[in-house]
Amino acid sequence: MLSQDELALLDAIRTTGSLSRAAAALGKAPSTISHAARQLETRYDALLFDRRRYRLQLTPAGVLLAEEAQRLMADMTRLNTRVKQVASGWEDRLTIVTDELLELASFFPLIADFDKLASGVGLRFTHEVLGGTWEALREGRADLVIGATNEPPAIPGLRWFELGRLDWVFAMSPRHPLARAEEPLSRDLVRAHRAVVVADTSRGASARSYGVQGGQAQLAVPGMAEKVRAQVEGLGVGWLPRHRVSGLIARGELVEKRTADPREPNTLYVAWRGDHAGRALTWWTERLQQPRLAKRVVDGVPIA
Known part of the structure; x- marks a missing residue:
């Protein structure tokens, strides 16, 4: 792990392109900066600084060292913060x-x-x-x-x-056959039409659906928004949270119907x-x- 001074050295050389300007930026003598640079190269047994050109530059190895060291330092800073956070009772x-x-x-x-x-x-x-x-x-x-x-x-x-x-409403598109059926809708009449359901995400054998009659055809969708949209489009019927579809019912995009088997909240x-x-x-x-x-x-x- 590089120290903060070594990180600052690499960054100063990369941004200034000059040993003297890097020394000035760091407030140190050029000989001190030159010595620190050579120590880094000795430690990593690699050429980190390109001294052959007019501008002093980092070699590809030097760029890699600088970038990875910065990332590791940032990770260490975040880790220190998280450790203090958890020690004070907050979760990570x-x-x-x-x-x-x-x-x-x-x-x-x-x-x-x-x-x-x-x-x-x-x-x-x-x-x-x-x-x-x-x-x-x-x-x-x-x-x-x-x-x-x-x-x-x-x-x-x-x-x-x-x-x-949570209160429920049984609803369907005004174009759906059940929208014109006499109320209350019987169990057999509802069973004859496909229900739109949100699939249970339980991984176990206890996965189930609610508000569906035995033997009723189902269209399973991944979420409530998709269920609402499918019913608006006339692809099936089913129970919907009243508060989420009250506006659609008021505008006539969904029709609310009473059933012989109301769903409890x-x-x-x-x-x-x-x-x-x-x-x-x-x-x-x-x-x-x-x-x-x-x-x-x-x-x-x-x-x-």
Whole structure:
């Protein structure tokens, strides 16, 4: 590893192209700079400085040394910062997994508030669907899950609270045959038409879909935005979060229909492993327990 003085020497020679100017820039005698340069070459047993030309330049080996040394020094500086950060109780990184039911945009104000802490903690957001959300926490792929559905499973050290309730609406394109059907829609009538579903991201055998009749044809899509768009385009029917499609229903791009088997609202959970709680995780869980903020996250941003 090069010292700061040696890095400064390499940079001064590269930028000035002169031993005397490099010495002046560093506030040292030219003989001192020349001696330091030769010591570097001796240490690496390589020609680092091209002295054959009018301008003193770094050889390709010298350029490589300078660039890599700068990178290593920057890495060491970041490492020192991260070590101090973790020693003071902040995590190095916080991985937050949200269920696809929630929109990432609804977290942007929270992220902006967290940034004001200047904690140095890196945030990583990912989406999972249904069982995949709990699975991410169980398998250690998440430090915090937000918007998980179903009852909290048995996970060692699990801590959780309710974030809010999500209301559903059964909807389809006004061009879809069910849009003209008499209400309430019977189970058999719904089963006769393809459902659009967001695929469960659980890796296990427990992967499932909700709001789908047994034997009903399915079109599986990767996310809620794609599900909404597919239903707007008349490619299928299904249950959608009411808050996210209220504008589409008001404009007539989707039609809401009552069914003989209404879907109950989903309780959404925030959960984490209590044995892994650092200052960043504590900040997020405390903020998400504020009723007004929790409602904003659950309501999200309506799809235009």
